[in-house]
Amino acid sequence: LLLLGLVFFSNFSGYLLPWDQLAFWAVTIFINMIAYIPLVGQTFAQLLRGGSEIGSATLTNFYAIHTGILPSVLLLLAICHFWLIRKARGLVRQGGKQSSPLSVPAMPNLIVREAAVALSLVAGVLLFSALIYAPLSETATPGVSPNPAKAAWFFLGLQELLMHLHPVFAICVFPVLVFLCLASMPYWHRSALAEGVWFGGDRGKNLAFVISTISVVLTVVVILLDDTLANVLGKPATGIFTRGTLPLLAVLTWYCLGYYILTSKFRYNRGEAVMAGFIFMVISMICLTITGIWFRGPGMQLVFPF
Numbered sequence: 001l002l003l004l005g006l007v008f009f010s011n012f013s014g015y016l017l018p019w020d021q022l023a024f025w026a027v028t029i030f031i032n033m034i035a036y037i038p039l040v041g042q043t044f045a046q047l048l049r050g051g052s053e054i055g056s057a058t059l060t061n062f063y064a065i066h067t068g069i070l071p072s073v074l075l076l077l078a079i080c081h082f083w084l085i086r087k088a089r090g091l092v093r094q095g096g097k098q099s100s101p102l103s104v105p106a107m108p109n110l111i112v113r114e115a116a117v118a119l120s121l122v123a124g125v126l127l128f129s130a131l132i133y134a135p136l137s138e139t140a141t142p143g144v145s146p147n148p149a150k151a152a153w154f155f156l157g158l159q160e161l162l163m164h165l166h167p168v169f170a171i172c173v174f175p176v177l178v179f180l181c182l183a184s185m186p187y188w189h190r191s192a193l194a195e196g197v198w199f200g201g202d203r204g205k206n207l208a209f210v211i212s213t214i215s216v217v218l219t220v221v222v223i224l225l226d227d228t229l230a231n232v233l234g235k236p237a238t239g240i241f242t243r244g245t246l247p248l249l250a251v252l253t254w255y256c257l258g259y260y261i262l263t264s265k266f267r268y269n270r271g272e273a274v275m276a277g278f279i280f281m282v283i284s285m286i287c288l289t290i291t292g293i294w295f296r297g298p299g300m301q302l303v304f305p306f
Contacts, residue, residue, distance in 0.1 A: 001182055003077050006070060008154065013066040015152045019059060024140035027062075028054055029151045029159065036167035054142065147298045156292030157285045163300065164226050166244035173248065178281065185274065193271040204272050207262075211276045215283035223291055227302050 016027045031054070035045040050057030086106070151159045162170040185191050193200035199208045255277055262273040297303035 001179065003074065003081060006074050006077065010066065010070050010074070011154055012152065013062045013070065016059060016062045017066065018136055019140050021137040021140055021144070021146060024054065024142070025146055025149045026152045026155075027058075029149055030155055033151070033155075033158065033162060033167070033171050036171045038168060038172060041172075148296055148300050150292065150296070153289070153293055157289035160223075160288040160292040160296070164223070164243075165247055166238070166240045168240070169244035169248060173244070174251075182278075188270075188274070190270045191274045193275060199275065200272055203268075204275060207268065207272055207276055208279050211279050212283050215280045216287055219284045219287040223288075224302075 012027070012030065016023050031045050031048055034048070035041045037044065046052065048058065048061060049055075050061045150156060158170065158175075161174070164170075165174070193204065197204075199205045258277065258280075259273050262268040262276060263270065268276070291302075294305045295302055
């Protein structure tokens, strides 16, 4: 989870380095989002900016973070990650059973496979970069804001969430709850599926498909309903109860009810129910990100791109 967070932060810190309009305003939006975090948000945002506004000090900070600090921390965590995998004697067990894993020498079996996957990924990224045209936009101009002003694409899910929730809940409460839930999974007895079997088998695959469909439909309906209500009322509700506490209670109720139905009514085991909850969250976030990328136009209004 820490590695995942650092990968996102690496994307964030590297996004500013081209110093064009797209990068400047995307980072401006996200730093403003960070400022909503209670207690430490304003301080952290000012620390990243290197002052009260984004400028040359911000660019220097991001360059140092991106090229010096993050690679060092990522390397240390990666070493720890692979050590934990070796300590656990691998991740995939023969036949997907909870039996002793089939032992193979780390060298060359593990090292060669890891190197092959890593080099293939690097080659794929380089090929994609060579073939896809991605020109820089105009030089960063603080006084000229594009319309719409969007965060970097990998944070557009959060920006879309911010349009439907109170800032404290969208930027702090919900992400922290997701992190805590994911971090607690290893300590919840029988919450994991059998190793080496995708979705836990055919029954789990069917469940994953149904949950993914429900997640897409429900997320789209909520986005359209919230946007329609905002247009009817003239402006969206902004209260912390309406935009924060109430949605949080609704999500918690939905998850608790879903877990009960899956385990009691349909006789899914705990691992399958946890998988369903995880898939629902990931698909919802993907839908929010797609909405932010292609379906938000000038003034962040919903539009049809085609």
